[in-house]
Amino acid sequence: MSAATTVPEASTRFGRLINERLAARHGDGPSWLHLRREAAATRFAAIGLPSSRDEAWRYTPLQGLLSREIGSSVPDAGAPDPAEVGAVLLQQTRVCRLAFVDGRFAPHLSRLIPLGAGTRAGSLREALRDAPAETLPDAGELHAFAAMNTALFEDGGRIHVPAGHGVDVVVELLFLASGRGDGAMHHPRNLITLGAGASATVIERYAGLGSSQHLTNAVTDIVLGAGAHLSHLRVQEEDAGAFHMGSVRVRQERDSRYAGFAASLGGAWSRCEHHADFAAAGASFAVDGLYLAGDRQFVDHHLDIRHAVPGCASRETFKGLLHGAGRAVFDGRIVVERDAQKTDAALDNANLLLSRNAEVDTKPQLEIWADDVKCSHGAAVGQIDPTQLFYLRARGVPEAQAREMLCLGFAQEVLDACPVPELRARLEQAVAQRIRVPC
């Protein structure tokens, strides 16, 4: 099969792949799920892959992804041995880890520890086996990638914390791409639900073990009960050849809090979306994000925050560090509907360009239909401040090191928001390493 190069050709090719794979999986899982998958396949066929004519995808080039033979191969399921994975794992943090390799649950790389009565952390595939249809939220697929995920998802994490319960252990969903063979695609699907007043910290991390041209197409649904508090840390550090599409969809009840952290460091092409929807007043949604892009890298963050009810707060702070010929897109959209009085929304994006060839398109948008609100948005694109550089050099710090310190300082303000110290330290190290590359 030759690779398609236009959006309609690729849509047709992926549509056929979805139908083939779906047919092969008949009887796998409950019947409601199969119906849901078929509906998603139909939806995919109806909407097709996004093109630059779709406003939300205007600056997001799909060509690189479409021209590859993504979906043409299924990686052999041979699992990597733990030694190979060791460097990726958190060592000092007490984590309950669910590991997945090429989309499939990997018990031998996981570390399941009891989380207390009623709390569940396990495979979604297992959890759905005897579950009723309403277990899996039906968000109405916004775009073809989400529809493709629903049609084809293999597995992912299912975390549930019952009302009033606090999980003090960090739960980690770790997705590893084995890097065996080009052309694979994986569709991880996660479902995180917190009952009223429950709290948890969840890491969702994507990493690679080799270098391959594969597509990770993940969807994470999050439902927070009244007064629940979730700290959700999403880290994308895939290998250099990877394509990564991730959607996070958050639904919040009264007085719940979503504290998000997002870091996108890897991959050849990546896009991460956060969608927030408030069901009742008093809820707050926040994300601190950091992205890096260098040569042969494209990174895209997309926010879609919808205030339909009064008295909710949202705050997003994203920073981008671009070097070499790195390209980034930041597209944040906050909609405050007519009834959403007393909304408090702030959206901020700052970018540091370290080379002439780096490029960023930033588009923070506020759409306000209510009159009693507090909203702000800002975007900045700049270079290293010569005054700051001189200050460091005048104190004896050599120029290259001074530049590095200023870049790290820029990133540090976001990294400080990462509540898991070991993860924060790893990210600091990863950023420092990247900055040291001559830019």
Next chain:
Amino acid sequence: MLKISDLKAAVDGKEILRGLDLEVKAGEVHAIMGPNGSGKSTLAHVLAGRDGYEVTGGSVRFDGADLLALSPEERAHAGVFLAFQYPVELPGVNNSVFLRTALNAVRKARGEPELDAVSFLRLMREKLQLVDMREDLLKRSVNAGFSGGEKKRNEIFQMALLEPRLAILDETDSGLDIDALRVVAGGVNALRSPDRGMIVVTHYQRLLDYIEPDFVHVLAGGRLVRSGDKSLALELEEKGYGWLTGEAA
């Protein structure tokens, strides 16, 4: 130690320094006074090596070497220290990490071993007392959200850590209330030493009540138009700059 001869410098093509001569010997404190726009800060920045200040003539020898040929960091390594009029905020850069990086860079250039974390902490605590600075300021980002007084203390604290051969204080008194001024001046005085030269740049005589100079120079029109001892500063306080800037024309 420092010999400035016929120094000329321009900013954005406009000549600011027009033939300045000054010699500073070890152990001496020189005050440079002058009206706004006379070139005081330009002199301080030219000596520290800031971009955008173009030297168009003359020379600066520091311990016999050509200071103007060195990069800003090399000047710092050689022992030149500029206390900034407006200390720069470095958000996200931890103050103690910054100080340790600076000190170790200077030590390395001098052929001294780098300090480990424990010795560094001990040294910092000792020097903090000199400027009566709160230890929690070390845990914050460099100068970010510091008050005017805290920023100036941080400058003198850095000077105490780096132990320069030549310290240039650029309008260190600006923005300080009298208590902060006293503390900062006390720190500077504690750092006076027979091995160290100092250039104190100031608009007002007030600072010189606390840091007593050996020499006072008046900078006007890009040249030193009058030099004397500390009594010259008192004369300026009384008469203003007008009677001298007239001479410069």
